[in-house]
Amino acid sequence: MSDKMLSPGAGFIYALSLTALAFILRSEIVLLAMVIPNFLLSLYYGRKKVAWVYVLILISAPGIFLNALFFSNYGTLYTTILGRPIYSNCISSFLIVFLRIAVIGSVGAFFVSYYTPMEIVKGLEKELHFPKGIAFSVAYAFRLMPLISKDFSEIRKVRKQRGYRAFPLTAEEFITYAAPLLRISYERAFWTGVAMELRGFRLRGKRRISSREQARFEK
Amino acid sequence: MRLQSDEAYVSIEELSAGYTKPDVILGASLRVGKGEGALIAGPSGSGKTTLFLAMTGVLSHLLEGKVEGKASIGGLDPLKLEDYELLPSKIGIVLQDPEKQIAMPTPIDELTFILENFGYSREEAEKRAAEALKSVGLQSKANFHVENLSGGEKRRLTIAASTVHDPPILLMDEPTASIDPWGIAEIRGLIRSSLDKGMAVLLIEHKPVFFKDLFKRIYILRGGKLDKFEEKDEMSIRDVDFSVKECGEEKGKDIGSGKRVIEARDLAVGYGRAILRAEELEMREGEIVAIVGPNGSGKTTILKTIAGFIGPIEGEIVGERRRFYVPQFPDMLFIKRTVEEELRDQKMDPRARGSLKDLFPWYSSLKSSNPFRLSHGQRRWLSILIALGYDPSVLLLDEPSSGLDLILYNKLVDLLKRVKNSGKSVMISTHDPRLIVDLADRVYYIQDGRMAEKGKSEACSELYEVAGVVR
Amino acid sequence: MRYNIFLSGENVRRPSYTAIDYAVLGAIAVAFGIMFAPWWTVYYGLKSALGPIPAKLITYGLWFFPAPLAAVILKKPLSAFMGETLAALVESLIPNAGGFTNLIYGLAQGAFSEIAFAAGRYKRFGALISALSGALAGIPSVLLDAILYSSIYPLGYMIYIIIAVMASGAIYGYLAYLVGKVVK
Numbered sequence: 001m002s003d004k005m006l007s008p009g010a011g012f013i014y015a016l017s018l019t020a021l022a023f024i025l026r027s028e029i030v031l032l033a034m035v036i037p038n039f040l041l042s043l044y045y046g047r048k049k050v051a052w053v054y055v056l057i058l059i060s061a062p063g064i065f066l067n068a069l070f071f072s073n074y075g076t077l078y079t080t081i082l083g084r085p086i087y088s089n090c091i092s093s094f095l096i097v098f099l100r101i102a103v104i105g106s107v108g109a110f111f112v113s114y115y116t117p118m119e120i121v122k123g124l125e126k127e128l129h130f131p132k133g134i135a136f137s138v139a140y141a142f143r144l145m146p147l148i149s150k151d152f153s154e155i156r157k158v159r160k161q162r163g164y165r166a167f168p169l170t171a172e173e174f175i176t177y178a179a180p181l182l183r184i185s186y187e188r189a190f191w192t193g194v195a196m197e198l199r200g201f202r203l204r205g206k207r208r209i210s211s212r213e214q215a216r217f218e219k
Numbered sequence: 220m221r222l223q224s225d226e227a228y229v230s231i232e233e234l235s236a237g238y239t240k241p242d243v244i245l246g247a248s249l250r251v252g253k254g255e256g257a258l259i260a261g262p263s264g265s266g267k268t269t270l271f272l273a274m275t276g277v278l279s280h281l282l283e284g285k286v287e288g289k290a291s292i293g294g295l296d297p298l299k300l301e302d303y304e305l306l307p308s309k310i311g312i313v314l315q316d317p318e319k320q321i322a323m324p325t326p327i328d329e330l331t332f333i334l335e336n337f338g339y340s341r342e343e344a345e346k347r348a349a350e351a352l353k354s355v356g357l358q359s360k361a362n363f364h365v366e367n368l369s370g371g372e373k374r375r376l377t378i379a380a381s382t383v384h385d386p387p388i389l390l391m392d393e394p395t396a397s398i399d400p401w402g403i404a405e406i407r408g409l410i411r412s413s414l415d416k417g418m419a420v421l422l423i424e425h426k427p428v429f430f431k432d433l434f435k436r437i438y439i440l441r442g443g444k445l446d447k448f449e450e451k452d453e454m455s456i457r458d459v460d461f462s463v464k465e466c467g468e469e470k471g472k473d474i475g476s477g478k479r480v481i482e483a484r485d486l487a488v489g490y491g492r493a494i495l496r497a498e499e500l501e502m503r504e505g506e507i508v509a510i511v512g513p514n515g516s517g518k519t520t521i522l523k524t525i526a527g528f529i530g531p532i533e534g535e536i537v538g539e540r541r542r543f544y545v546p547q548f549p550d551m552l553f554i555k556r557t558v559e560e561e562l563r564d565q566k567m568d569p570r571a572r573g574s575l576k577d578l579f580p581w582y583s584s585l586k587s588s589n590p591f592r593l594s595h596g597q598r599r600w601l602s603i604l605i606a607l608g609y610d611p612s613v614l615l616l617d618e619p620s621s622g623l624d625l626i627l628y629n630k631l632v633d634l635l636k637r638v639k640n641s642g643k644s645v646m647i648s649t650h651d652p653r654l655i656v657d658l659a660d661r662v663y664y665i666q667d668g669r670m671a672e673k674g675k676s677e678a679c680s681e682l683y684e685v686a687g688v689v690r
Numbered sequence: 691m692r693y694n695i696f697l698s699g700e701n702v703r704r705p706s707y708t709a710i711d712y713a714v715l716g717a718i719a720v721a722f723g724i725m726f727a728p729w730w731t732v733y734y735g736l737k738s739a740l741g742p743i744p745a746k747l748i749t750y751g752l753w754f755f756p757a758p759l760a761a762v763i764l765k766k767p768l769s770a771f772m773g774e775t776l777a778a779l780v781e782s783l784i785p786n787a788g789g790f791t792n793l794i795y796g797l798a799q800g801a802f803s804e805i806a807f808a809a810g811r812y813k814r815f816g817a818l819i820s821a822l823s824g825a826l827a828g829i830p831s832v833l834l835d836a837i838l839y840s841s842i843y844p845l846g847y848m849i850y851i852i853i854a855v856m857a858s859g860a861i862y863g864y865l866a867y868l869v870g871k872v873v874k
Contacts, residue, residue, distance in 0.1 A: 019790035023837050049785050056787040067842040093841035100838060101787075108782065108789020118328055120783060126341075133712040134776070136322070139332070140716035141723065141780045143324045146366040148721055155551045157528040161543060162609070163566035164554060169732060174752065175865050180550040181721055182873045183591055186763070189717035191319035193710030194277055199380065200307035200336030201709040281708050322713065591872040 008119045009127025015111040022103040028092065031099035038106035046113025057105045061098055068094040117142040132204050140192065144185065151181055225294040226309070227253040227387040227419045229274075234288035236273035241285045243269040247445035249438060256410065256420040260427035260448065261440035262458040263596065263624035267423045270440065271392040275310070276303035293388050308337060310388045311381035311413075313406070315396035317373035326352055326368070326376050327361040330383050337384050351383045352376075370514025374402040378409050389413045389420045395429060397621055399513045399650035400686035403429050407687050425624060426460045429686055458625045463688060464653050466679035477504030479538055480613055480644045481525065486534035488517060488524040493532045495521055497670040500663065502538075502613070502644050507635065507658050510648045511678050512665025518648035519547065521670070522615045525646065539644075543611035547618050549602030550591060558593070558601060559586040567608035575604050578634070596627040603634065614638065616647045620654050632657045652682040711764050718763075719776040722756050723784055726777075729753075743847075747854040751862030753795075754827035757803035758820040758863045762870030767812050770823055774800030791838070798830035817867045824863020828855035 006014070018034060025031055042050045068090045075089035115123070118139065125135035155177055156166040168174040230250040235241035243266045251257045261267045269278065276297030278284035286298055293309030295302040314320045323329040330348035335341065352358050355375040360368060368376065381389070394406050410433050413420050422430060423440075431437060439448040439456065481502040487493035495517030502508050510518050524531050526544035546552065555561045562575040562582075576582045581597060590601055599619065606614055619635075620628055635645055635658055647654065655662055656679050664673035664681075673681075729752055737745035760773020778796020782789060806823035807815065832852050836843050844851075 015790050016793065019794065023794075023834070026841075046785075053785055053787050060787070064842065067839070067844075070842075071844050072842050089841075097839055097842050104789045104791050105787045108787075109785060111789070112783060112785045117783060118324055133707050133709075134772075136332075136709065137712045137716035137719065137772075137776050138779060138783070139324065139328070140322050140713050141720035141776070142783075143322060143365060144717055144720050145724070146364060147318065148717075148724055150366075151548075151551070152724055154528075154546060157523075157526075158544070158546055158551050159554070161526070162552070162554065162564070162605070167728065167732075170748070171751070171861055171865055175869050176554050178721070178725065178755075179591065179869050179872055180548070180553060181725075182718070182759075182869060183550050184548050185717040185721050186714060186873045188319050189713040190710055191314055191316075192322050193708065193713035194272070194281075195312060195314055195320035196322050196709035196713065197277060197281065198275060198307055198310065198312045199333045200384070202304050203307065203338065204336040206338075281710060589872055 004114065004119070006114075007127060008115050008123025011111055011115060012120065012123060012128065015107045018107045019104050022100045022107075025100070026096055028095045028099060031096065031103055035099060035102045035106050038103070038110040042106055042109035042113045045110070050109035050113050053105050053109045057102055060101060064097050064101070065094050068097070132201075136196070136201070140189070144188070147188075148181065148185060151184055152177075155180055227293065227417060228291075229293075229388060229390075229419050229421055230289075230291045231274050232289040234270075234273060234286065234290055236269055236278055236284060236286040236288075238269075238278075238282070238284050241287050243443055244273055244445075245443035246288065247440070247443075249445060251419045251421055251436075253419060254414060254417040255436070256414055256422070256434045257436045257438060258427055258430055258434040259421070259423045259438045259440055259445065260425065260431075260459050260461070261423075262425060262626070263622075264594070265440045266443050267425065267440055268392060270445075271390065271423055275312075275390070276300075276306065308384060309386055310390050311384070311386040313377060313381045313389070313391040313394045313409075315393045316398075317370075317377050318397075320377055321365050321373065321380070324364055325362050326357050326365065326379075329365070329376060329380055333380055333383055348383065351379045355379045368515075370399065370516075371401055371405070373515075374398055374405055378405060382409075382413075387418055389418055391420075391422045391424070393424055394422070395424060395426055397514075400652075400682045401513045403686040403688075406430075407433065428460050428463055429688055431461065432688075460625050460653075463683060464656050464679065466652070466676040466683070467656060469674045469676050477506065480504055481536060481538040481542075481646070483531075483534055483536045486521075486524075486536065487532040488521050488529070489532055490520070490529065493668075495665065495668055495670055496533075497521070497663070499672075500536075500670070502646060504612075504644055505639055505642050506660045507639050507645045507647065509655050509659035509662045509678075510646065510665070510670070511650060511655065511662055511673075511682070512670070513650065516665045517668070517670075518665065519617055522617055522646065522648055525613070526615050539612040541609075541611045542613040542615060543606040543609050544615040545602050545606045545617060545619070547621070549598040552602045552605055553590040553598075556589060557587050558582070558590055561590055561601065561605060562608065564605070564608065567605075568610035571610035572608050575608055578604055578607070580630070595622050596624070599623065600627075600631070600634075607638065612643060614643055614645045616645060618649055618651075619647055620649060620651045628653070650682060652679045655679045655682070707766065711766065711769070714763060715760060715769075715772055715776050716780075718756050718760055718773055719780040722777040723780040726753065726781055727784075727786065743850055743854045746851065747858050749858070750828070750831075750855050751824050751858035751860070753831070754799055754803060754824045754859045755862050755866050757800055757827055758806075758823040758866040759870050759873075761803075761807050761823065762815050762820060762867050763874050765812070765815050767808070768804065770807050771800040771804040774803055774827070791834075795831055795834055798834060799827035802826040802830050815867075817864055820867035820870075821860040821863040824859035824861070824866065825856040826859070827863075828852065828859040831855060 072093040073087050073090040075087040078086050078088050078091055121135050121139040124130040160166045168177050232248050234247045235245055237243040272278040273286045274290045279286045279298055280300055280303050290297050295306055297303045297306050321329055323332050327348050330351050331344045334344035334347055352361050395403055410420055437448040438445050479501055483500045486497045488495050512518050522544055523529055525536055526542055638645055655675055659675060662673050662675050662678040663670050664678050733745055733749045736748055756777040757770040757774035761770040775796045778792045781792040803823040803826055805826055806819050810819045832855050
């Protein structure tokens, strides 16, 4: 299955639970205690892959602070910035929300840096007993990913060649990009589905191979 | 391998099938026994794929289609749901295109997943999958993402996937739709070895020229009717490719006298690292140049480099700036909701735009159709017209003949000749020997990561030779 | 899998999912997994230019798109739910700042989107139901935001936010119907 200390199924439950906890916990210390190990582990296992997740989290900080300043600036006076009073609640609100975001980001980063996509897929099917179809869908998504990225960038280049914007900015524009991308993907998916049906997908998980058939394969 | 008596046969009797009513296939019958092969040839739209979907039970059980008559595969009746579910252990299938049948991210996962379907434990499945990969020479790439395999390696993976469970019957639906002569040779090898093993082999194909020598029995499907086909009928069939193209005599190097529209020296192209190098590349006004090579050898990459989509890794391309690239998937080019709007796009050159609708043979009946709703051939056609609307000096076409039947192919050849005669230059990437003979003025041939000029007839003969076709 | 609770008599055809359906769901999931990422840039760009409410109105519904799209293509019970959830699951498995919140939001949005098609008894997959499906997905996403950002959330504006997000969902739901029609 997997030679990881924490199996992918357990890792999935771990990441999902911590993320759910981040929605309700209000203690800065507890949230910080959740961030630190995940932050360190994610950097250890996948520095390049996840570094920009932390950049994004840092970028979100000023916005969170501004929101805290507008909607939550009360309590005891803490300090003054640019002549504006900052009250204790503004600081703690900012910290809680920022740390929640950091928990979510670091747990997710740890998860995707520690496991390969196929380990996760196998964990979902074999350990967590997700329906075989869900595991198949996710595995197929990872099979298609580089192909669809390539299609998407080709569509953008071809658009530019036709004198249109390389990236959609409105809903109307968006669908003219999505339609060809999805159409090409749908056709591939349809035939891959037919192939999988005829390669025994329905039998999956339904029976063990009989010893007689086994013997036939042995030859 | 020893096969039980009724395990290796396929038969259909008076089979009629269709999507809303049984009107696509009309009373088809055929029988293929143990160690026998049959080839079903037919033009686009003749119902080849419908026949495949109908006889395997996919049409009635998954697509709500209507099927009447009888079918029997390996002693099972695929039209009955219980039997349909057991069918996979009897059949190996090869479909059109590796992109349309590989379901898992890596080769080892693909084969393991299939073996697990049949009830093998993970450990056993992995062991067998590794053996099967070894037998097609993919053991060193077992854990690569399939998108990092070459076109030939992907094709070999699909062959392994179709036979890893050792089925007694092999069914193939247009396995050459998007493959190159190198892949054709592999499919021919698969057919031969399967017949030798005593399997029943059924091949449905619109380019029978590449396979007809392997089959004693050939059928032709047209207008939903399946008929036995005799050698003497060959000449009367105009819409199916039965014969090898004459590659002609070498005429000597014929470099056009027009001005140079593309010129490059010591060019290296690729994404990040060079996958293809060319010491010299040039194209003249009014010339059609073919770039020929296997799938995944960098044909598309060099066209995209010339189009300016990606920068060359080494060297520089000079010449005319007005170049337009038409992708292999015509859908990528469509923006508007109707054919009419596409052909009247304001961003186009006003003069070039004016004549487009006369060049679209189906204009009056299809002008208000959504471009995505057209047939494959019509979409390809529309994508080329859109390109012409921008009045480029250099038209770059990525595998323009793929998936076209003989009638549309001939129309395409005429269209491109007109384009050439109007003074434009056309560069096509292809592995279709017919296009070389019918259209190309000159050929650049790719071998082992290098591209160099080669004589037309030599390139054409070489492609047929690679495919293993008996001439 | 059984969906008997959703079935009402023999009118519902093909209730079980085939490998084709799962492959199509996987393709939708990854296409949106890829398109969502740059869409955040569009959202933040518009937010800084026009403010949060117009930005939400213009962009937010895209995140609900897979639900009605999957339903319009597959036309089966639970296809909206699975379309949204799988897109969110795949997004969670690609490195991004949202991590597993994607999955949590996806599950909730998918469940709400599904209500529209269930209300149509899985017989209607038209423009109106698709738009409704997109609009409904807006409700849980605003509520989850309100919980996650509780201490800094502008509860007073909640009504405007809900309206903007639902309207955006309705627009994109309608577009999903148009796209679904040409895709299949």
